[in-house]
Amino acid sequence: MYEFAVILLSTILVNNYVLAKFLGICPFLGVSGKVETAIGMSFAVMFVMTLASTASWLVQQYILIPLDILYLQTIFFILIIAVLVQFIEMMIHKTSPVLYQGLGIFLPLITTNCAVLGVALLNIQHDHGLFTSAFYGLGAAIGFGLVLILFAGLRERLDGAPTPKAFKGSPLTLITAGMMSLAFMGFSGLVKF
């Protein structure tokens, strides 16, 4: 139990995938325009990441290792992620067309969200067990979602600001992301995992 708490804390705050590992920057910048969309994206990523890390662990243990085809690892993992993303895309399209429109291209692009593949690969690298992998994936996704939602809040506030023309849009967004990353550096050393 204690171990899982440490994993969650570590992945959410200390080794945040976006702000400390700089993975998953594309959706982080792409769908942080609105809080509602960001919340939707967070849940989608949470779903994909948790299941992908679990499934990839299973595939690793029960297909790749027994058959000795570890060189197919990346392809297999991508396939798993792609299937999960397709599934969540259909689900969102059915349940919330507005969110579907809002997420736009970024929804299928979760497939190429490096954070998802990163989690799956890091799980294998760190020799995590099944539950550790799942928690690791969940924690990473919560961390991603947390900063995404916070960032979306900040960006919504920046919308009406009389920003100098040269910094409007992406420059300011990146500077803000940098500032957030600075703040999150305060957590460094908080837990060792």
Next chain:
Amino acid sequence: MLKSLRSLFQPKVTGIYPEKHKLTATAAIAEAPLSSHYILPLKQHIGEICTPLVRVGDRVLKGQKIAKSQGYLSAAIHAPTSGIITKIGEHAITHPSGLSMESIFIEADGNDQWDTTLATLQDWKQLEPSILRERVRLSGIAGLGGAVFPTFIKLLQDKNHPIESVILNGAECEPYLTNDHRLMVEHSEEIVLGLQMILHMVKANTAIIAIEDNKPDAIACFQRIITAQELHHIEVKSLPSSYPQGSEKQLIEFLTKKQVPAGKLPLHIGLICQNVGTTKAIHDAILWGKPLIERVVTVSGDAMPNPGNMRVRLGTPIDQLLAWHGLENMDGCHLIHGGPMMGERLGHAHAPVVKATNAVLAFLPQTMMAAHKEESPCIRCGDCSQVCPASLTPNLLADLCRQDQFEKVADYHLFDCIECGCCSYVCPSHIPLVHYFRYGKGQLATIKREKAFADESRQRSSAKEARIQREKEAKEAAAAKRKQARAATAPVTPPTQPTEGQS
């Protein structure tokens, strides 16, 4: 203990404590002289516009009804003096837009002759409430505190919501204003009588006379009468002199600790609120048969040579009123219709005094401009949320209005804003928050109207398409039928040119 702890975490909203500047608190109400002409806009209340009952050239008597209400939510208009109708047409009114309104012009004949058709109801205590209410309606009385909501509607009885208590609003929380104050001091007996009439009409048992503590003389007047006449069901309550203490909902919350639910009226929690001026008008209408043709107006401000309170007939041009107080040249000063917190700036003084005119203020440019400094960015100090009597978050709301994010505005309850102006008053950045809220409300209303129009157009358009489709089908069916008929009756005759197609 627990409660006081809780209140720490949910701080009580108190509004603001502005400098009250009651320059004319001791100036007795003066009677206005007769003006040469009067202009009566056809809508001086909230609701439907009135229709004139007179034509150009007609002679009217003082107190004669010259425009009748059209629809339910309306209040009739009466002639302020005897004279000739000279014109019915557009004239400037005290509206911030500067747009004009259909008005009736009366040239005074100087006789000031009363129309005596309206009987006095001396025996009001024996009369049915409905008869008294009809008198209030016919007298054109609307809330004289500034909202000008037709009064008879407030006096209606609702079986589901019996009125327990009547609140007489003598708070007069706006700075500079003293018209209600003087009325209370000089006409306290009539006001108490009027209050008893209201109690009779709504069948309520108790009443509260609420007066701010900066008017001790008015409080004393009422207390004396109540003790003398042994009116134990009426209670005089002194209020702290904050602003917007006199706003109906805030007053109710202060006195009863109850809040009027959003979208509901005070009567839904068993209360009604009446302004003292309105109460005096009800008294006059019932006891003396006098319709609403005059009201007390405070003429004040730091640019006014002779500030004072005056009983002015409705329809008096404001420039005339100002001239009586020594202000002839209005170039150097800013005019405000109403109090400084909620009144509107006038572009000129041609508009007439109407039922809503509780004050006309003239300010020096430096005074006025000190309040309308250039807007700086919001530093999010939160003072506006602190003072907002409706517990809104004005700075966030203003941001949304400025950015035209109207779909979010509803979520922030823009329409619960009472436009009291506390937020703008305290804003260190001089942001005209109320102006933004008015903009937002106006835009939302426009969007709603355009949407309704678009929906109607969509219906009309699809109806037209359907009709054309129907006609086409009918035509085809008819053609087919004819062809069939022709084929059946005369198969050998050569086909003739159809003539229908030419139309």
Next chain:
Amino acid sequence: MQNLFTAMLSFSLFALISGILLAIATRFFKVEGDPIVEKIDALLPQTQCGQCGFPGCKPYATAVAEERAEVNHCIPGGERTMLAIADLMGVEPKEIEEGPTAPMVAFIREDECIGCTLCIKSCPVDAIVGAPKQYHTIIAKDCTGCTLCLEPCPVDCIDMLIKPELLEHWAWPLPGSNRAELGHERKEQHHA
């Protein structure tokens, strides 16, 4: 060699199973119709004016939903409509080429009207009444100001007038706006 065979087989099998699962999911999450068209249509001002290049508001809404048209073609809707559609579609707002115009109504100079009924046929919202060889007149409150009736008129007796500003429709402009340009000027233009 056998390893390669195992790899191909296992991967193909895995892909096949995933594909079948997805196919089942597709059936389960089938989306009927496209509610987005209705949503866009609801945003459009329904003038049916055709200025967007489509024969009416609904066709334009369909085109936008299918991403066949840009979001900035609705001229009567103005910036607000464009922004709302862009927001709904999740695309970048685009500038509208033509500037905003004051709301207009058509007006028939009746003494010049010859009663040809051509304008009645062209009006998309049936806001013109009249019979053949009779004066036609426009129901001002239903006119959307689409100008579609101008062209068919053989005697050019239809004018576009700026809608008079009504006191009850007046709305506060943003802070810093002038008062003079609000009511009076429009009204004068209308009367002139």
Next chain:
Amino acid sequence: MILLSSPHIHGGNSIRKVMFSVILSLIPATLFSVYLFGWLSFLIIVSCMGAALVSEWGCLRLMKRPIAPMFDGSAALTGLLIALTLPALTPWWMTILAAMFAIILSKQIYGGLGYNPFNPALSARVILLISFPLQMTSWITPMSVDHLLNLYDFSIASQLFFFGVQSLNTSLDAITMATPLGHVKTALSQGISVPDALAHYPYHWLDAFIGNEGGSIGESSALALLLGGLFLLGKGVIRWQIPCSFLITVALLSLISSLIAPNQFAPPLFHLMAGGLMLCAFFMATDPVSSPVTHKGQLIFGIGCGLITWSIRNFGGYPEGAMFAVMLMNCAVPLIDHYTRPRVYGRAAS
């Protein structure tokens, strides 16, 4: 004629008044820092404020905006606040860099006063701490260094400020000491218990209340900061919610933790007095622009700051977490504001 909406009178408050009362409230802390570090403190404060004002002017000129905002006191305040968070040994170029970071990168780029999501002074300080960890963690020993270098002598102070310790032929170690927080943290990592560590600190940790300890020039004296904070509270410039909830959270958490494991956690009074907590609680976290507007939000904000400060101090890699805590909570302000709006009159709680 311009359309003017009511109200037509104003309470007379202005941004300038707000900013100058904050500067006024910082005077005790400023004076105390000059008392502790002599001319060095003066030089740091002047260069920070000067650089802040110059950067503000430059930005406004570059953006072709009116330069009036320069005089509203916000840039001067930012400069002063940064100066107070810097160690006395900060070299001249770093003070100027800090002020420029604050004004340019975290304020003007966002559109100027009122639009910066992060407190400019804090973010500049954090950037410096991460970029120059050595310089930002060398704390001069206050007062006791008289016999080594007299900071009341302008020439010595300016030599130190412009040319560094090396130019004075003294070693860094001879004139520096650890802050109480740093001392405890190092001790814990060496396996020394907290009471032992505190016993071996050159000063009694309660001296921190008066201010005789190592640390940034302005954060030494909790008393001076408390005075300033109470002045602001009394004037109504800041509200009690943020500082109180911030300080109480830290105190409560450290009380509980020190009761459970007194050898590993320092007592609450130590945490309240030491480091930049007071400065952050009264002057950084209450920065209106980057803190929540609603009362409930301010409480949440303060509690969050306290929680993070306590966590970083006790478990994190940095000895002091108050700055990070405030900056982290700054990120959450828009969301806090959105979800803690007060119940509107006559409506059910949303």
